[in-house]
Amino acid sequence: MISSQNPPVDSLQPLRARIRLAILCSALLAPLSALADAPATQRYQIAAGDLSQVLTRFAAESGIVLSFDARLTRGQNSAGLDGSFPVEDGLRTLLAGTGIRALRESDGRYTLVAASTEGALEMDATSVIGQGLGETTEHTGSYTTGSNSTATKMPLSLRETPQSVSVITRQRMDDESLITLGEVLEQTTGLTVTKWGGERERYNSRGFQVENLMVDGLPIQYEEAALSTGAMAMYDRVEVVRGASGLMEGTGTPAGSINLVRKRPTREFQGSITGSAGRWDDYRSELDLSGALNEQGTLRGRTVLSYQDKNSYIDYYENQRSLAYGILEADLDDATTLSLGASYSKDNNPGADWNGLGTYPDGSFLPISRSTRMSPSWSYWDKESRTFFAELEHRFDNDWKGKLSATWINSEMDMLGTFLNAPTLDANGEPQYAMRGGAYNYDRDQKSFDGYFSGPFSLLGRDHSAVFGASRRSADWHDTGAATTLDGSFDIATINPLNWNPNSLAIPPVGEFGEWNRYQQIDQTGVYGTLRLSLADPLSLVLGGRADWYELDVVQYDGDYPYGAANYKVTRKFTPYAGVVYDLNDTYSVYASWTRIFNPQNYQTAGGSLLEPQEGTNYEVGLKAEYLQGRVNASLALFQIDLENLPDALPTSTCATGLTSCYSAAGEVRSRGVELEVNGEVLPGWNLTAGYTYNSAERVKESDYDPIGVFSKGKRYGTNLPQNLFKLGTSYRLPGELNRWRVGGALHTQSKISTPYGVKQGGYTLVDLSAGFAATRKLDLQLNIDNLFDKRYYSSISDTQGSNFFGDPRSYRLTAKYSF
Structure with a gap:
């Protein structure tokens, strides 16, 4: 019994029906067993x-x-x-x-x-x-990988990993022309991309928002306001673990983990030049060079440069994305390798919205074009990030290795924009909004360090493996802002979104920066360990644990007046991990896993202290399969996530003197679902990835947490995320004399979404197509058409006053790649 509190039996009927459907769908795996x-x-x-x-x-x-x-x-x-x-x-x-x-x-x-x-x-x-395949996916031509380490820091195959893991390979990114991280995750099984602003993407999995990224296994905080992930040209693959990843990250939500794995230098020289042109004056270029820098091949280097300049279907909205990446890799001796690298990413976004599109007061959509903007043409939201990283790896004679890694990231954001208040209707029944504005600069530093030893050992006549390590990361924020009116009121104008010109407003005066300031410092130190024990030839047990020390200091200033100050510490917080994998035969395995994660929160109790951290617990069982020496991977998973200690507002009369609000850690959300995924080369020349997710979260105990939901017990949580989600991507190289040609495409279909503010978007299906032609051994041409049938839909919805965004209309991109 997982919990003493379970939802009513009737609420389980939809889940049971979908579990039966998923089991029926798993029959799709049967034909693959013949391979x-x-x-x-x-x-x-x-x-x-x-x-x-x-x-x-x-x-x-x-x-x-x-x-x-x-x-x-x-x-x-x-x-x-x-x-x-x-x-x-x-x-x-x-x-x-x-x-x-x-x-x-x-x-x-x-x-x-x-x-x-x-x-x-x-x-x-x-x-x-x-x-078979290894970890690196470049040049494999595959949609899957031979091993990953995001869940446990051990290089395990997907079948050996007792959690749900998806890998988006370099080949798939190229086939579907996935340029940004958001585009990659939109095609990833179980993930949903929402927006809080034109340049503020949020990534969601299993009903919760992802708060961390990892880069080459080092965790960093994902903050959509300032961090520029830039183009994906510098990455070999993206590994996504769905469900709690506290063992690797320490703090965070139980949504999952996204690991961006960089391209590495090669011993043999290789290079490519890529250029593309698409709709809305979308032009992109890329240079990728790699190889040995000395005759012995002990010093190797790689550089990736890319630049994209594009307009948008939204009026006056542009993007310029720049990326520069360089890495040196040196063999100090036969057993020791040192890597040093840096990257620079800059996103200039003239015309970017602070928020999105509003609605009528009742939440119904306005009769507007997809090109409509509800902000002045002079708004912008620019990001810039600099990253330096280093790795030192030593391989011992007993097959153990030690690795030290460090990274430093500086992110800056500069914006000027407007936002809308709740809509009203004028005397003629026309919608109107008060428009307000602001200007902000963010300067944010993150540092992340990790060191560990890993390797095999023998015990009781069997071979096992272990990882032991420690990590530390910190985030230092200094954010400052100013009103767009000299009196500090933020009010600019009143507009009718059905009849207004984004060029009609002059750029307002910006007050003195420093009117508003926020200082925030987070430090987290952890020690961790993982054991993979071979209990019998078909049975392995993965046990892990992590202890964390966490501290947060934050204070904000309105002029000289400080407010919102908090100091919060968590000492020796333990995160457990347990997973078991049983091989039914050479193809199929069953598994089960249990793990937790914690997330500190800045809510005060009635007595003035801070609430205990939110606690996320992930339960998962499933079936995994591996065909054709690992070139095809498949999985079926059932999961449950309990998120506890959510804040629930108390009557102000119970709050201590001086507190305007206080909370109790009373709320709990339970997310349940099923996932099915197949990916790899199912037939010679035919790559396929397909994933179906059913996920429904509800409030087991009442809480004020999450404004995009209904607070009372038994109500759905996160209604702006679809319950049913299916994604497919494929590419096929034609046989015989036509083998220079390949064709492919993608399918995305999801069920309806809604918010408590009356905003609703029905279910929809999107279809993409692609075709490629190897003109010569070195020159490859490719055409991608997205949203082939020009479906009109809102990809992200929120409240009546903004943060609603149209999905992209039909678009196309022609790409030429010359390899040498």
Whole structure:
């Protein structure tokens, strides 16, 4: 029994129906089970291209281990492979005309040698292509990955990880032309992107908002106001854990974790130039160079530069996104590697809204065009971020390794904008709003450090693995603002949104900055450990724990008057983690996991102290499958999240002297649901990812927490998020003589959403299409069309006075990529 308090039986009927539906849908996995054992003769459909990349693809599909001197394949091409072949015939066909042949070693691996060589070749710059996929997704052509470490810091396959994990690979980002983090997460199973402003995206999973990001496994606070994640050109993949991730992050919500994994230098030289043009004067360019910087290959570097300049379907709204990324990787000796890097990201957003579109007083939508804006043309919201990072890794002789990582991020925001108050109707029944304005500058620093040891050990005749580490992160904010009127009233004008000109208002005078200030400092230190114990050949147990020390100091000033001051400490807060995985056979596993996360909150009790942290508990059980040596992954999960200690307002008469409000930690929300996901290369040349989520959250105990909801017990929580969500993405390379062509697309469908303010958006479905053509071995062309049927809908809704946003109309983008 999970909790002593359960919702009424009737409230479980929709969930049970959807669980039955998901189990029925899991029958979709059955045809894939026929692919679990690859035959000795296998069908391949591998396009012509660079020899090393073609061999990588062949090794992954055939399941062999292939090693060779990188100098052998440099500058060599292959005609590809189309048809059914045994492994050795396939290699012979791929290597035809290259002067290279494959030798089968006694241990079953294959080695490439020059055709004139009789014996084994002594290699110094060796590339080893392992069986199946690894962590890095670049050049794999895959929609899945061989391993991830976001949930436990251990390099486990998706099947071995006792939580729901999705990986958006480099190939999928390229196929669907996903440029920003928001675009990536819009295509991720179970995630919903909402907006609180034109440039303030919020990411939601399992009914809750994500508060943290990780970059290469280092947690940082996601704050949508100032942090510029920039273009996705510098990342190899995005790993998303759905459900509580307190073991890795310490504090946060039980929504999940988003890990951005950077591209790394390669030993062999590679480069590409990409350019694209799209609707609304959307122009983008990208340069990516990587390779060894010395003859021995012990010093390697990579740089990625990108720039996007685009207008919008919204009047007077533009975006200019710049990204510069550089990394150096040095082998200090055979066992030690040092990495140093930096990135710079800048988003200029002329015309960006502080909030979005309003409605009629009853919440019904206004008869307006999607190009309408309810802010002056001179508004803007600019972001700029600088990041420096370093990593030192040492590999010990006993297969253990130690790693130290550090990052520093400075984010700045500069904005001038307006917001609307609640709408009223004039004498003619026309809507009108009072428009108010402000100008703000944010300067925010984050530092994150992590060090750990990981490796295998033997106990009671079995092999196990462990991770032990410590981390520290801090966030230092200084935000300042000023009114857009000299008297500090913020009032600018009264407008009728059905009859007004965004150019009609002159830029107002901005008061002296420093009228409003906020200073905030957060420090968090934690120690953690994870054990993966092999209890039997088919059974593994993952146990983990984390202890955190947390402190928050915040104060705000209105002129010289301080208010909202708080100092909050949490000492030795323990976060547990437990997961078990049982292999039913070589293809299927069942799993169960339980973990928690805490989130400090700045609400005062009746006595004046601060409430205890919110506590999120994640329960999950499921089935996972792995086909074709890991090239296809599938999962079915049932989950429950309990979020406790939510604030509930007390009568002001009970508050201590001097307090204008006080709260009790009485509220609780329960989120339940089911998820189904399949991703990978289901047939030669056909990549597919499909995910369905049913999620419903309700208030088990009353709380004032979350204005986008109804506070009373038994009511739905987070009604602005869909209960049903289905996403699909696919790409198929045509067979035979048409194998230069590929076609694909994406589907997004969701159920209705609403808010307590009367704002409602019905369910909708979006369809995207794409087509690609390999004009030459080095030049690739691609056309993407999004929202093919030009569906008119609101992608994000809130209240009557703003934060409602239209989804993008039909758009297209033509991309050309030249690789060398």
